[in-house]
Amino acid sequence: MNTIYFDNSATTKIKTEVLNEMMPFLTTEFGNASSLYSIGRKSKRAIERARKQVAQLINCNQNEIFFTAGGSESDNISLKGFSYANKEKGNHIITSKIEHPAILETCKFLEKQGFQVSYINVDENGFIKIDELKSEIRPSTILISVMAANNEIGTIQPIEQIAEIAHNHNIVFHTDAVQAVGNMHIDVSKMGIDMLSLSGHKIHAPKGIGALYIKNGIQVEKIVNGGHQEKDKRAGTENVAGIVGLGKACEIAHKNIETHIKYVTKLRDYYIGRLQKEMPKKIRINGSVENRLPGNANISFEGVNSSELIFKLDEKGICVSSGSACSSGKTSPSHVLQAINVPEKYLDSAIRTTFCDNNTFEEIDYLVKILKNL
16 A cells, blocks of 8 residues: 655655765765865865755855754754843743744743743634734843744744834844745745744755754854854754755755645645535634645544544555644643634544645545545
8 A cells, every 4th residue: 555645744755856965975975074185075065055055945145054953953042042142131032822842842941041931822823913922022022933834733924024023122033934944935034034943854855954044143152062063053063964955955945936835735725625515514624724834734523533533544544643743742632723722622633734746636535535434
């Protein structure tokens, strides 16, 4: 039985072009990028080429890109590193209640270090409550961190508006764009973003590699100590192959973003449309219908437990999820669905289906057929 993969928000398959670009740096071109001899210098040049490719995707200077081990580390550096470096200016951070655990758990950690955090509510579609955000700003507020698009329900936040509010109060703005990069247009200059986190395995690069954009002039303290790699922002011998893969994936995403958005939007709308037509009384769409990531469909099925449904679909060769892969070990309902006040009867029955360019309409037909018969 062939596997039908509908969980591209959890991870994506490495593209062949990405793997091919990586292979020399996993085999013959194995030099340490800090070494002075030729194979080391070649690794260093490959890293700088990748830095330029990542920068092009989000429209920033390549010297503003720093490579990390993934989105979670990028989020940690953004929140911890910035807070530590700027604690003399203030100790207050603002975020939302539907952030990824990499943000929420880091905020909890910082609270134990004496920082104060405000967690802003969202409306029933997952949009941050702007008036509440404004009311929480204090003289001691140094950072606002709000995700570009939610990893569970796909809701896209009004990033430009939030960034403008932050800057009007001389506050730095960070966004966790792990789900957004490659799935929507991101222009850090136009959108007013000061720091941005992204992850390779969400855009067909390997796991274990990510990047952090830090606008020139923003001070961030190192949280991984050791050597002086990444302009002394993040110690450790560079994952050259992973960095090269991320760079190539960003190059592909930049080139194909219009085609990608158009196609996966059609897949998503086709899937939702079929369910609305054939199972109208059994489903609930979670998150904004209009303003969501192109490949995201988070739908609750009344009277069905999501874990049981996932296993039943897996038996039929279909991979879906109930939400964030980083929270899959938890037994409590999704904090995101609770925050948008999903009714009790739908709270434990949500299925997140996320599409990519490899998926087809025929695969969706098969999924809907199985769902109707369960």
